[in-house]
Amino acid sequence: LSSASFIPQTQEGEKRVLNSELWHACAGPLVSLPAVGSRVVYFPQGHSEQVAASTNKEVDARIPNYPSLPPQLVCQLHNVTMHADVETDEVYAQLTLQPLRPQEQKDAYLPADLGTPSKQPTIYFCKTLTASDTSTHGGFSVPRRAAEKVFPPLDFSQQPPVQELIARDLHDNEWKFRHIFRGQPKRHLLTTGWSVFVSAKRLVTGDSVLFIWNENNQLLLGIKHATRPQTSMPSSVLSSDSMHLGLLAAAAHAAATNSRFTIFYNPRASPSEFIIPLAKYLKACYYTQVSVGMRFRMLFETEESSVRRYMGTITGISDLDIARWPNSHWRSVKVGWDESTAGERQPRVSLWEIEPLTTFPMYPSPFPLRLKRPWTPGLPSFHGIKDDNLGMNTSLMWLRGDGDPGIQSLNLQGMGVAPWMQPRVDTSML
Amino acid sequence: LSSASFIPQTQEGEKRVLNSELWHACAGPLVSLPAVGSRVVYFPQGHSEQVAASTNKEVDARIPNYPSLPPQLVCQLHNVTMHADVETDEVYAQLTLQPLRPQEQKDAYLPADLGTPSKQPTIYFCKTLTASDTSTHGGFSVPRRAAEKVFPPLDFSQQPPVQELIARDLHDNEWKFRHIFRGQPKRHLLTTGWSVFVSAKRLVTGDSVLFIWNENNQLLLGIKHATRPQTSMPSSVLSSDSMHLGLLAAAAHAAATNSRFTIFYNPRASPSEFIIPLAKYLKACYYTQVSVGMRFRMLFETEESSVRRYMGTITGISDLDIARWPNSHWRSVKVGWDESTAGERQPRVSLWEIEPLTTFPMYPSPFPLRLKRPWTPGLPSFHGIKDDNLGMNTSLMWLRGDGDPGIQSLNLQGMGVAPWMQPRVDTSML
DNA sequence: ATGTGGGCAAACAGCCGACAA
DNA sequence: TTGTCGGCTGTTTGCCCACAT
Numbered sequence: 092l093s094s095a096s097f098i099p100q101t102q103e104g105e106k107r108v109l110n111s112e113l114w115h116a117c118a119g120p121l122v123s124l125p126a127v128g129s130r131v132v133y134f135p136q137g138h139s140e141q142v143a144a145s146t147n148k149e150v151d152a153r154i155p156n157y158p159s160l161p162p163q164l165v166c167q168l169h170n171v172t173m174h175a176d177v178e179t180d181e182v183y184a185q186l187t188l189q190p191l192r193p194q195e196q197k198d199a200y201l202p203a204d205l206g207t208p209s210k211q212p213t214i215y216f217c218k219t220l221t222a223s224d225t226s227t228h229g230g231f232s233v234p235r236r237a238a239e240k241v242f243p244p245l246d247f248s249q250q251p252p253v254q255e256l257i258a259r260d261l262h263d264n265e266w267k268f269r270h271i272f273r274g275q276p277k278r279h280l281l282t283t284g285w286s287v288f289v290s291a292k293r294l295v296t297g298d299s300v301l302f303i304w305n306e307n308n309q310l311l312l313g314i315k316h317a318t319r320p321q322t323s324m325p326s327s328v329l330s331s332d333s334m335h336l337g338l339l340a341a342a343a344h345a346a347a348t349n350s351r352f353t354i355f356y357n358p359r360a361s362p363s364e365f366i367i368p369l370a371k372y373l374k375a376c377y378y379t380q381v382s383v384g385m386r387f388r389m390l391f392e393t394e395e396s397s398v399r400r401y402m403g404t405i406t407g408i409s410d411l412d413i414a415r416w417p418n419s420h421w422r423s424v425k426v427g428w429d430e431s432t433a434g435e436r437q438p439r440v441s442l443w444e445i446e447p448l449t450t451f452p453m454y455p456s457p458f459p460l461r462l463k464r465p466w467t468p469g470l471p472s473f474h475g476i477k478d479d480n481l482g483m484n485t486s487l488m489w490l491r492g493d494g495d496p497g498i499q500s501l502n503l504q505g506m507g508v509a510p511w512m513q514p515r516v517d518t519s520m521l
Numbered sequence: 522l523s524s525a526s527f528i529p530q531t532q533e534g535e536k537r538v539l540n541s542e543l544w545h546a547c548a549g550p551l552v553s554l555p556a557v558g559s560r561v562v563y564f565p566q567g568h569s570e571q572v573a574a575s576t577n578k579e580v581d582a583r584i585p586n587y588p589s590l591p592p593q594l595v596c597q598l599h600n601v602t603m604h605a606d607v608e609t610d611e612v613y614a615q616l617t618l619q620p621l622r623p624q625e626q627k628d629a630y631l632p633a634d635l636g637t638p639s640k641q642p643t644i645y646f647c648k649t650l651t652a653s654d655t656s657t658h659g660g661f662s663v664p665r666r667a668a669e670k671v672f673p674p675l676d677f678s679q680q681p682p683v684q685e686l687i688a689r690d691l692h693d694n695e696w697k698f699r700h701i702f703r704g705q706p707k708r709h710l711l712t713t714g715w716s717v718f719v720s721a722k723r724l725v726t727g728d729s730v731l732f733i734w735n736e737n738n739q740l741l742l743g744i745k746h747a748t749r750p751q752t753s754m755p756s757s758v759l760s761s762d763s764m765h766l767g768l769l770a771a772a773a774h775a776a777a778t779n780s781r782f783t784i785f786y787n788p789r790a791s792p793s794e795f796i797i798p799l800a801k802y803l804k805a806c807y808y809t810q811v812s813v814g815m816r817f818r819m820l821f822e823t824e825e826s827s828v829r830r831y832m833g834t835i836t837g838i839s840d841l842d843i844a845r846w847p848n849s850h851w852r853s854v855k856v857g858w859d860e861s862t863a864g865e866r867q868p869r870v871s872l873w874e875i876e877p878l879t880t881f882p883m884y885p886s887p888f889p890l891r892l893k894r895p896w897t898p899g900l901p902s903f904h905g906i907k908d909d910n911l912g913m914n915t916s917l918m919w920l921r922g923d924g925d926p927g928i929q930s931l932n933l934q935g936m937g938v939a940p941w942m943q944p945r946v947d948t949s950m951l
Numbered sequence: 952a953t954g955t956g957g958g959c960a961a962a963c964a965g966c967c968g969a970c971a972a
Numbered sequence: 973t974t975g976t977c978g979g980c981t982g983t984t985t986g987c988c989c990a991c992a993t
Contacts, residue, residue: 145758155774176757183757223954227985232953275989278953282987326756327606327613328575329767330783334759336774337767344585344766353760653975657964662974705968708974712966954993962985972975 109261110311112212114173116301117182117261117313119392120211122358124184125168130369133164133188135342136412136421137365138354139335144361148331155336157343162419164190164346165369175261180292180314182261183357186366190346214241214304217315217396222296225289231281231300233270238279241304245272256281258302258312266312288312301396315396318359365421367443372420375443381405381424387445391436401436402448403428411439539691540741542642544603546731547612547691547743549822550641552788554614555598560799563594563618565772566842566851567795568784569765574791578761585766587773592849594620594776595799605691610722610744612691613787616796620776644671645733647745647826652726655719660712661730663700668709671734675702686711688732688742696742718742731826745826748789795851797873802850805873811835811854817875821866831866832878833858841869 115122125131143150170187216237218224224231233242245252251273258266269283292314294300303311329337338354345352356366381387388400407425410417422439545552555561573580600617646667648654654661663672675682681703688696699713722744724730733741759767768784775782786796811817818830837855840847852869 142758153780174757181757185760221954223956226955228956229986229988235952271987273988274953275991276952280987286986326758327604327611327785327787328572328756329759329764330615330771330785332783333767333771334764335767336770337759337763337765340766340770341760341763350583353762355757355760357757651975653977656976658977659965659967665973701966703967704974705970706973710966716965952993955991957990958988960985960987962983964983965981967980968978970975970977972973 109173109175110259110263110305111173112305113261113301113303113311113313114175114182116212116215116217116303116311116396117175117180117315118358119315120396120398121390121392122364124171124173124186124356125366125368127168127171129168130191131166131168131188131366132369132372133166133190133342133354134162134365134419134421135160135164135339136162136416136419137363138338138342140363141357141361141365142331142334142338144363145357146326146331146334150335151332154332154339156415157339160339160343160346162416162421163372164188164342166190167195168366169351177262179316180261181316181357181359183355183360185353185355187351187353188345188366189351190342190349192349195349211396212303212305215302216241217299217301219299219317219394220289220294220296225294225296225298227286230283230285231268233279233281235279237302238270241302241310242270242279245270247272256310258310260312260314299394299396315359362437364444371443375441376420379442379445379447380449381408381442381445381447383407386448387426388448389440389445400446401428401430403436539603539605540689540693541603542735543691543731543733543741543743544605544612546642546645546647546733546741546826547605547610547745548788549745550826550828551820551822552794554601554603554616554786555796555798557598557601559598560621561596561598561618561796562799562802563596563620563772563784564592564795564849564851565590565594565769566592566846566849567793568768568772570793571787571791571795572761572764572768574793575787576756576761576764580765581762584762584769586845587769590769590773590776592846592851593802594618594772596620597625598796599781607692609746610691611746611787611789613785613790615783615785617781617783618775618796619781620772620779622779625779641826642733642735644735645731646671647729647731649729649747649824650719650724650726655724655726655728657716660710660715661698663709663711665709667732668700668702671732671740672700672709675700677702686740688740690742690744729824729826745789792867794874801873805871806850809872809875809877810879811838811872811875811877813837816878817856818878819870819875830876831858831860833866 139150166188168186169189170185172185173182174185175182216234218234218237221232223229242256243254245254251271253269253271256268256270258268260266266288267284268281268288271280271282272278273280288294294314295317297317299315299317301313301315303313305311326334341352341354344350354366358364383405385405386402387405388402390398391401393399403426405424406427408423409425410419411422412419420442422437422441424440424442424445425438426440426445427438428436569580596618598616599619600615602615603612604615605612646664648664648667651662653659672686673684675684681701683699683701686698686700688698690696696718697714698711698718701710701712702708703710718724724744725747727747729745729747731743731745733743735741756764771782771784774780784796788794813835815835816832817835818832820828821831823829833856835854836857838853839855840849841852842849850872852867852871854870854872854875855868856870856875857868858866
């Protein structure tokens with residue numbers, strides 16, 4: 092097997108490097124991993140959310156704070172490895188981060204890595220399994236367009252046309268299927284080999300399978316389990332309280348000593364993107380003008396593994412957890428959704444997740460960064476929202492590494508920020 | 522179903538109270554849980570070992586210490602709940618501990634709870650599964666004595682004698698089996714229903730099943746998976762480093778604030794009994810006379826779920842981890858085993874795990890607690906072993922809550938220690 | 952275009968005693 | 973006493989098409 096995309100390189104824990112294309116396909120179109128070597132912002136608060144989701148346990152209110160731990164850490168991303176759960180094939184990533192000292196944050200040129208959304212493979216298809224697909228009575232019915240697009244062409248001179256397909260999953264296991272074109276009317280089917288795959292992966296009606304035909308003419312095969320309630324079992328290793336403490340302690344220790352630490356990012360366990368490219372964060376903080384009443388769009392994944400935008404209105408801007416994480420940008424924007432489908436979308440989002448709808452060009456913007464009054468006439472005004480603890484000022488505090496929120500001292504140029512990213516602040520407004 | 526032993530009481534996490542008898546049978550004869558309300562000693566170091574075993578990852582040497590966290594905490598045990606993994610049926614316990622202040626340690630009468638070793642049920646049997654037992658070709662061959670002891674008697678007027686058995690597992694699930702006595706020569710078999718159980722529990726050759734006939738005339742059914750290498754998957758929730766930090770932080774925080782914390786005890790994940798009754802600890806520290814060259818016995822579990830004693834010799838007494846956990850009694854005794862079966866037994870044990878072989882009565886002992894020279898003539902002498910950091914002196918330090926190791930100030934009577942437990946110290950020897 | 956169901960044959964599950972260890 | 977096997981039978985698996993949506 093001459094497979095260039097599967098490098099049998101052993102990682103810690105004796106794991107092999109997974110196929111990146113398949114990993115991203117399984118993770119979904121919205122999930123992106125920052126580039127190795129780039130700078131990212133890490134939110135312990137968001138990480139905490141993921142741990143809470145994975146352990147099915149809320150954070151105990153009595154868990155102490157780490158006063159030295161800010162709501163976000165600017166880190167160098169040293170290592171990213173993609174993994175998949177051995178039991179469930181659930182994808183996750185392991186990231187090694189190193190908090191940067193204030194001066195280090197200014198050291199080098201800051202590439203404008205806004206986090207390229209994961210390039211979904213072009214030759215692929217994803218089908219949600221029907222009752223017939225998962226039944227032992229028959230095989231898998233391949234949608235016609237899908238089979239013609241991603242499977243090698245059949246030899247139609249045979250009657251019926253048949254071929255053997257070999258596909259590889261995230262663990263580099265091989266799965267063989269008989270691909271036949273038959274029936275009345277004619278259709279593409281996977282017969283022999285299909286049921287062993289279904290039972291091995293414990294697929295049920297509603298789960299999805301994913302076939303990719305990659306550049307090396309290999310067939311890749313992934314699965315996306317339907318979001319079952321109570322998916323992850325409560326880990327009997329460590330109490331959820333201790334896990335939360337451990338998460339905080341690890342981040343605080345790494346921040347204090349500027350040493351590396353390791354986290355797991357589980358994109359499908361919770362909608363909690365708690366590590367984002369620094370540039371994306373800066374752009375959101377400096378250029379995303381938000382105010383109560385403002386309309387916005389936000390990307391969501393569809394069942395067919397594509398994206399669509401949902402629209403909503405900003406209903407408030409405030410700290411999600413004023414006691415534990417004051418002045419955090421994490422989910423600081425309260426929103427209402429136009430199509431409220433049983434409230435399946437979060438009532439709070441972060442600045443960098445949304446695209447505000449504005450008639451003005453986004454950047455460079457000739458308008459001031461933040462207005463004391465809503466810029467759209469006729470919408471609710473800002474009163475009651477304490478603006479000082481939000482947005483730019485907070486960002487500046489941690490960026491400069493001292494307690495002075497004075498905006499006049501900002502020098503993004505000196506920090507290596509690309510010129511187009513510099514905010515044009517009308518200081519007379521402040 | 523009128524089952525008095527299965528109380529359908531919901532716990533946090535929507536779990537039910539498991540059958541205690543079955544839990545202990547699955548945990549094995551050596552595992553005991555301290556009584557609720559009693560006082561215990563908690564060893565973060567031992568807890569760390571269990572987490573390391575569960576995550577298959579050693580503790581990173583760069584993980585910082587919590588200087589305020591002593592190697593052992595005297596705690597009040599507030600709650601104990603028995604659990605079993607939903608996927609694997611692996612038994613574990615959740616314990617809520619509260620570190621005691623020094624003065625609280627003296628407050629009340631100290632019951633001499635030495636940790637009653639778990640009472641194994643009397644009417645039960647445990648069989649390791651053969652290839653025939655797990656094959657789909659046939660059923661389960663019940664050892665004759667086992668069937669006659671724990672199964673209801675068959676009606677031998679029938680030909681062949683048959684009955685239906687209904688057994689319940691740890692999750693209170695019901696399993697039905699056809700119990701038949703047939704073949705030439707005659708033997709007891711479980712036929713219909715057996716293979717469903719084997720595949721549901723994913724039993725393979727080498728695993729063990731366990732049948733109990735309890736006082737309520739109920740049949741209970743447990744499993745003991747063979748110790749497979751790489752059993753527990755690496756939890757993708759939190760890095761092992763963060764888990765270790767979390768464990769330490771939780772203990773340190775609880776100790777500092779005298780607040781409760783929760784831990785999981787996984788008796789079969791690692792041979793790491795890191796929570797023991799206070800009295801057992803005190804007895805070991807005050808009455809277990811150890812010296813290099815001394816012979817001892819220690820209990821181990823056999824394949825048939827009974828106990829046997831292995832013999833060994835003490836080869837050294839020193840800190841397991843001098844840097845991180847100085848003056849800890851955790852595995853402070855280095856030992857060599859008479860029957861070294863591929864080194865499957867630990868090279869280090871803790872004081873309270875062993876029974877020293879002595880011709881003298883154990884307690885009350887007319888002999889001094891600790892001798893500067895070995896009391897057995899002809900054995901290696903003590904030189905080279907630094908005695909000051911070990912044993913009694915260390916214990917006194919943490920018991921009194923200050924740094925004074927002076928032994929003269931010891932007053933176990935005032936602490937509520939039972940009179941027979943008080944050491945008779947010949948101070949002229951010190 | 953594709954989900955489901957009846958028909959059918961092959962494979963497997965599973966009950967039995969025979970043997971041997 | 974009990975592990976494994978050959979023989980036998982009933983159930984399930986799984987490939988085929990028809991038919992409906």
